[in-house]
Amino acid sequence: MPSMLGVFDQPGPVAEAVDRLRNRGFTDLEVYSPSAFPELENVHDDKPSRVRIFTLVGGLLGVLTGYATTIWMFYDWPVTIGGKPFASIPPYTVIGFELTILFGGLATLLGLFLVGRLPHGTFGRNDPAYSNRFSAEEFGLVVSCPERDVREVDALLRAHQAKEVSLVEA
Amino acid sequence: MTPPPAMSVADAIQPAPESPDSKINRDLLRPMKGATRGYFLLLGLAFTSVVAAGATWIYQIYVGLGIGGYSHPIFWGVYIVTFVFWIGIAHAGTLISAILYLFRAKWRNAINRGAEAMTIFAVLTAGQFLGIHVGRIWKAYFILPYPNQRGLWVNFRSPLEWDTFAVSTYATISLVFFYIGLIPDFAIARDRSTGLRKLIYTALAVGWQGSSRQWKAHSRSVLHLSGLATPLVLSVHSVVSWDFAMAIVPGWHATIFAPYFVDGAIFSGFAMVLTVMIPFRRIYGLEEYVTDYHFDNMARFLLLTSWIVAYSYIMEYFISWYSGVEPEQTAFWKRAFGPYWISTWIMISCNCFFPQLLWFKKLRTHLPTLFMVSTLVNVGMWFERYVIIITSLGREYDPAVWGIYTPTWAELTIFAGSFGFFSMLILLFIKAAPFIAIHEVKELAIHARAHPGTAVHGAGVGE
Numbered sequence: 322m323p324s325m326l327g328v329f330d331q332p333g334p335v336a337e338a339v340d341r342l343r344n345r346g347f348t349d350l351e352v353y354s355p356s357a358f359p360e361l362e363n364v365h366d367d368k369p370s371r372v373r374i375f376t377l378v379g380g381l382l383g384v385l386t387g388y389a390t391t392i393w394m395f396y397d398w399p400v401t402i403g404g405k406p407f408a409s410i411p412p413y414t415v416i417g418f419e420l421t422i423l424f425g426g427l428a429t430l431l432g433l434f435l436v437g438r439l440p441h442g443t444f445g446r447n448d449p450a451y452s453n454r455f456s457a458e459e460f461g462l463v464v465s466c467p468e469r470d471v472r473e474v475d476a477l478l479r480a481h482q483a484k485e486v487s488l489v490e491a
Numbered sequence: 492m493t494p495p496p497a498m499s500v501a502d503a504i505q506p507a508p509e510s511p512d513s514k515i516n517r518d519l520l521r522p523m524k525g526a527t528r529g530y531f532l533l534l535g536l537a538f539t540s541v542v543a544a545g546a547t548w549i550y551q552i553y554v555g556l557g558i559g560g561y562s563h564p565i566f567w568g569v570y571i572v573t574f575v576f577w578i579g580i581a582h583a584g585t586l587i588s589a590i591l592y593l594f595r596a597k598w599r600n601a602i603n604r605g606a607e608a609m610t611i612f613a614v615l616t617a618g619q620f621l622g623i624h625v626g627r628i629w630k631a632y633f634i635l636p637y638p639n640q641r642g643l644w645v646n647f648r649s650p651l652e653w654d655t656f657a658v659s660t661y662a663t664i665s666l667v668f669f670y671i672g673l674i675p676d677f678a679i680a681r682d683r684s685t686g687l688r689k690l691i692y693t694a695l696a697v698g699w700q701g702s703s704r705q706w707k708a709h710s711r712s713v714l715h716l717s718g719l720a721t722p723l724v725l726s727v728h729s730v731v732s733w734d735f736a737m738a739i740v741p742g743w744h745a746t747i748f749a750p751y752f753v754d755g756a757i758f759s760g761f762a763m764v765l766t767v768m769i770p771f772r773r774i775y776g777l778e779e780y781v782t783d784y785h786f787d788n789m790a791r792f793l794l795l796t797s798w799i800v801a802y803s804y805i806m807e808y809f810i811s812w813y814s815g816v817e818p819e820q821t822a823f824w825k826r827a828f829g830p831y832w833i834s835t836w837i838m839i840s841c842n843c844f845f846p847q848l849l850w851f852k853k854l855r856t857h858l859p860t861l862f863m864v865s866t867l868v869n870v871g872m873w874f875e876r877y878v879i880i881i882t883s884l885g886r887e888y889d890p891a892v893w894g895i896y897t898p899t900w901a902e903l904t905i906f907a908g909s910f911g912f913f914s915m916l917i918l919l920f921i922k923a924a925p926f927i928a929i930h931e932v933k934e935l936a937i938h939a940r941a942h943p944g945t946a947v948h949g950a951g952v953g954e
Contacts, residue, residue: 352703356934364703370711394644412648419656426664437708441698453682457513
């Protein structure tokens with residue numbers, strides 16, 4: 322199936338073109354952008370990113386680990402210090418808090434890699450449609466479509482201010 | 492209406508014209524290329540001081556902590572002072588990248604990378620001082636809870652143990668945050684370099700292409716990390732302050748300590764960001780990206796935090812008087828008029844008086860003045876920690892055990908080496924990765940082009 326690449330200067334028209342293409346039934350889309358723009362996030366699906374699940378699970382694991390290890394360690398070698406109970410919740414809260422952040426942050430990093438599918442591709446090789454211009458200041462919209470639709474897609478991209486449209490050579 | 496002639500696939504293939512690289516890429520990648528003689532001179536200077544400090548440390552490990560100025564009852568000296576100082580410096584980076592991100596303060600985009608780099612390097616510098624301070628470095632791992640033959644665990648009720656967890660969490664999360672922000676910029680550098688550099692950036696960029704799936708996960712991760720880092724940054728210096736406040740030493744045992752330390756940390760951190768950013772902008776001619784508007788904003792932050800610090804000083808003195816507790820009153824009286832009066836008055840004048848110059852907009856954007864004030868604030872904040880630690884320990888309850896501490900050459904060499912270490916890392920980083928976050932500046936620039944007439948500072952479109 323051929324892939325068409327439209328190059329844009331602004332994120333707004335790209336987002337409009339993506340909407341139109343999806344409505345027309347073209348779902349194999351990819352957008353390259355030089356920076357993060359909220360309007361370009363929902364090319365593949367409209368759901369919020371699943372990274373949030375990673376952060377939540379990481380944070381909960383962290384707080385559990387923090388309290389569990391501190392309490393367990395004091396019962397493992399029970400020495401009374403200053404007449405305080407072995408399971409002293411206020412001081413252990415500091416550890417629980419720090420581990421919430423630590424585990425939550427590391428899980429977020431893991432989430433970025435898994436949800437964002439990084440590392441991407443083969444080492445040192447970019448996608449066929451990718452070029453240096455998309456790490457400059459231009460936007461690329463790649464549409465895979467049957468050969469008979471090439472003309473329609475070309476017209477649609479140009480109608481949304483694509484400054485050039487080309488066929489991607491695989 | 493006649494349909495247009497059918498278009499074959501071959502007709503659709505047009506050679507994509509080679510477009511020139513964007514101005515922002517060229518401008519912000521420029522500092523990474525080449526190096527002047529001045530750069531090497533500075534790097535050499537920094538490196539020399541690191542070597543001197545390293546040699547002194549080795550000597551100290553060999554002969555023991557006796558070469559420091561410790562004398563009863565003062566066993567926390569310049570090393571702990573400098574540790575707290577660098578941990579404080581480390582706070583501006585996360586404040587700028589996380590808290591200002593959550594507040595959608597877009598002006599942060601031009602300065603956050605540099606500030607985050609300073610955070611990482613300051614934490615690395617600070618961390619070493621714990622090792623230097625404990626003397627027997629080969630036993631430093633005792634602080635970690637690890638299963639051992641004696642079946643003992645660490646004391647989780649000790650603020651020093653909390654500090655271990657807080658500082659190591661802070662270092663890790665700052666590094667994660669820093670790396671996530673760098674991935675898109677590594678990809679920019681990868682696309683524009685050759686040879687070994689390209690290989691390294693390709694590895695670091697992990698196949699980043701700015702696809703929508705990647706950006707979606709990236710934006711979410713940055714948002715969540717900001718949410719996590721915001722309470723973290725407030726907790727770290729609170730925990731550092733509890734290293735002191737949990738003890739019953741007069742001058743330390745105060746509930747105001749946590750907010751007082753956090754504010755002081757932000758104050759000194761912003762001062763350090765200014766101290767580094769002002770020469771950086773001038774040397775590399777990046778006036779379009781780091782504008783007077785940024786300096787004005789940072790100067791306002793400095794002024795605000797200076798007043799909070801001043802309020803804390805006033806409160807400390809007021810409460811010690813109002814408490815009616817004689818050792819508290821004596822400790823504070825001796826701070827201002829005892830043997831360490833010079834340190835105290837340097838602290839008050841640098842942190843409270845000189846920043847008042849920043850009430851005037853002309854001076855906030857007059858960089859030599861701003862540079863001078865920020866340097867003085869750094870001096871003042873180091874002395875603040877010196878005053879809090881040394882004078883309090885030296886004037887405890889019983890006058891029979893009062894003492895005097897004077898830093899020795901060894902401590903001062905290692906202290907100077909910490910500045911060398913920090914500067915060395917900053918200088919190397921300028922050559923290794925973009926010191927201004929390119930992809931974040933582009934976000935502003937593209938937005939500014941889409942909505943002409945809106946004020947966007949630091950988007951490189953000032954001209």
